[in-house]
Amino acid sequence: MAAPVPPAAQSAAPPRRAAGVAGVALLAVAAIVYPFAMKALDAEFYVSVASRMMVYAIAATSLNLILGYGGLVSFGHAAFLGIGAYTVGILITEGVTSGWIGIPAAMLLAALVAVPIGAVSLRTRGVYFIMITLAFAQMLFYLVNSIKAYGGDEGLNIRVRSAFGFGLNLKDDLTFYFVVLVCLAGTLLLVHRIMGSRFGRIVLAMRDDDVRAEALGVPTFRYKLVLFVIGAALGGLAGALMVNQQNYVNPNVLHWTQSGTLMVMVILGGVGSLWGGVVGAFALLVLEEVVAAYTVHWQFWVGWVLLAIVLYAPKGLVGLLRRAAEREGAAK
């Protein structure tokens, strides 16, 4: 049986695809040159700033898979970041420093925890789904707070970063930057491939019309659960990188405001578009950095910018960019 394909999901016309490939290639070159340029300018600090932004970009992209493509508004995504971060943090504290063990373990554990959470939450829909995912994340937040052996509410410092062998030393900011870059590229490629597959088409069909997909014989619950678990595993990856980036993790990584921030990044960037999470994460964090340089009351001004975007760019920044590009194309 063929999967139902909504018209909106059909791929773009060939000329736009060629432009897209060129754009991605340009972006990749820029991302590779960037740290060397910063080093040459004696501004190495901005290399680790960029690493941090890319970690958030992975987290936001993983949420976008669930929220944007799947239409499942999860308000507890920080839980999976937290599981990933604590898995790596605890393994390193216990002497298991290999990243080849730590990162897969973080993703696996996030996925395993996502199975029961998803199985219960997906019974509800709409606002109730938002709230029940929030509830599970809060339970984990308080649970982590109480584990005194691993820092409790004071958090957990890690002495060393994950080790990968082959001369890869994450302590070096440049190496860490490229490891995160590869992870981000891998995440984007994976999301792109998933959404281009039969599975992805079914996910979009469920988002657009749940009942119709069910009527066509799609076991919607199972598909949603698989999507939820994949998103959680990628969230675990972001968490694993985050603890390495900060050399530290505390329970706030699981707090609901963190889930809210990730959600804001996705909505800001563009719900259900491949680059939405990346654009949103970069835009929010750059905005914070820039405004914070001028005033301690940066939240005030960031709030107004976000508000303006909701009111005047309903499809997020990616939608805004796309509209601008189309206008330019029409003018030619």
Next chain:
Amino acid sequence: MSGILLLEQSLNGLQFGLMLFLLAAGLTLVFGIMDMINLAHGSLYMVGAFLAAWFVQLTGSFVAGVLLAIPATAAFGMALEAALLRSLYARDHLSQVLATFALILIINEGVRMVWGSDLPLSAPAALAGPVELLPGLYYPAYRLLIIGVGLALALLLYVLVTRTRMGALVRAGASNREMAMAMGIDIRRLFTAVFGIGAALCAVAGAMLGPLLAVQVGMGEGILILAFVVIVIGGIGSIRGALVGSLLVGLVDTAGRTLLPHLFREFLPPQLASAAGPAVGSIMIYLLMAVVLFVRPQGLFPARG
């Protein structure tokens, strides 16, 4: 564990639950009638508390300060509704989340710019001491006042919603907005009024809880989530659900925080008990919500038929 402690903690739970109800009542109506997720509801609670603390400073009287803060917060809420939130009703939930999240940032920092990070607010001196309710049961007079105010307002709201014309319109709007509009009800004006009442209730809760929990920036976020838990448990749009949900959450939260650790200390090794106690207490309410939603996915008292 003695009976006195049990009674005292039940009163604490009741007191907290009633204050939660003041927040949840406004939230559930906004949510129920306009299908709008308003994360900034907690900000109204914070603004109410700051206004109360400020007016108390200016007038030197607790009662006058609180009474001034209530209409001021209501006016602030109605202005917010008319200027901004109104344009969000037709938008999807995600836009509402982003917009009201932005409002939290703006209002938090705005308050910090005007008043700083916190303001002192203490209970009136006359009510500072304890009252002997039963032989051996001393209870702070101020907390009794909160219970009294909470019960009175809950009753007033109940009468307003079930016995007045405006209440009937509100219930009609909550159960089916399109139908209510088709019958000629001006939902927009009704809604601005509802929002004002919601903001006024927030101000009462903020002002009354201020002396117990500290008036500070960010005080709205923690309690906002609890208020959402309450309305989801109770059923979105239902005042009765909000009341039952608030009392349940208030009691479970207080029991989880104070009674469970006692129990643990009696049955578990002390080290484990001191670690597990606070966590389990906080987890209890979320567990309660997850169980309620699992059994009744629409909450206890669904407002929509």
